[in-house]
Amino acid sequence: MAKSKVYTRSGDKGQTGLVGGSRISKGSDLIDLYGEVDELNSHLGVATTLINDKALLEDLHTIQVKLFDLGSNLACEVEKRLQFKLPQLSKQDVDWLEQKIDKLDTELEPLKYFVLPGGSQACAVLHVCRTVCRRVERKMVAHLAVEDTPESSREYINRLSDYFFVLSRYINKVEGKAEIYWVPKKD
Structure with a gap:
C-alpha cells in the first residue's frame, strides 16, 4: 500500500478544497473561521498537557472532539453537510457544558x-483558550451574515468560553494559586 503524501500542491495558488470538493x-x-476553531483546539491541546485530573482530561478531550466536529462542518458546503453525515453539535452538547x-x-x-489571567500555567493557558474562543464566536457571528453556521454552534462556543473561565478559576483553586483580581485604583 502506497503511503500518501502530506502535501498535495493543490493549495499553492491560494485556494483550498472544502469537504464537498468546492475550491475557495x-x-x-x-x-x-474554521482556522480559528483549529487554533482553539490546539491551545486546548496545550492545556491538556498541564492538567493531571483524569475526569477533567476526559472532559477536555470530549471538547476537542466537538471542536473538530464543528471545524469539519465549517469546512463543508452547507448543502452537503448532511450528505457527508458529519457529526453535529446539539442542544445536548450545550446542556453538557x-x-x-x-x-x-x-x-x-x-x-x-x-x-x-494568571496564577498557574494551566490557568493562564485556559484564559488563552477563553479569549480565542471569544474570537471564534465573533467571527462566527460575522460569518452568519453570509451563511448559516451549523446548528447549536454559536450557543456551544458561547458556553465554551464560559467553561474555560470557570475551569481556569477551578484549576487555580485546586493548585493552591491565588486569583489575581483587577481592582481599579481610586485617586
Whole structure:
C-alpha cells in the first residue's frame, strides 16, 4: 500500500478544497473561521498537557472532539453537510457544558472583581483558550451574515468560553494559586 503524501500542491495558488470538493480562497472568512476553531483546539491541546485530573482530561478531550466536529462542518458546503453525515453539535452538547460549568462553579467563591489571567500555567493557558474562543464566536457571528453556521454552534462556543473561565478559576483553586483580581485604583 502506497503511503500518501502530506502535501498535495493543490493549495499553492491560494485556494483550498472544502469537504464537498468546492475550491475557495484561503483568504475567505470561512477559512479564517474554521482556522480559528483549529487554533482553539490546539491551545486546548496545550492545556491538556498541564492538567493531571483524569475526569477533567476526559472532559477536555470530549471538547476537542466537538471542536473538530464543528471545524469539519465549517469546512463543508452547507448543502452537503448532511450528505457527508458529519457529526453535529446539539442542544445536548450545550446542556453538557452548562452542567460542567455549574458543577465547577459550586466549588468556587463568588466573584467580586474581574479576574486577571494568571496564577498557574494551566490557568493562564485556559484564559488563552477563553479569549480565542471569544474570537471564534465573533467571527462566527460575522460569518452568519453570509451563511448559516451549523446548528447549536454559536450557543456551544458561547458556553465554551464560559467553561474555560470557570475551569481556569477551578484549576487555580485546586493548585493552591491565588486569583489575581483587577481592582481599579481610586485617586
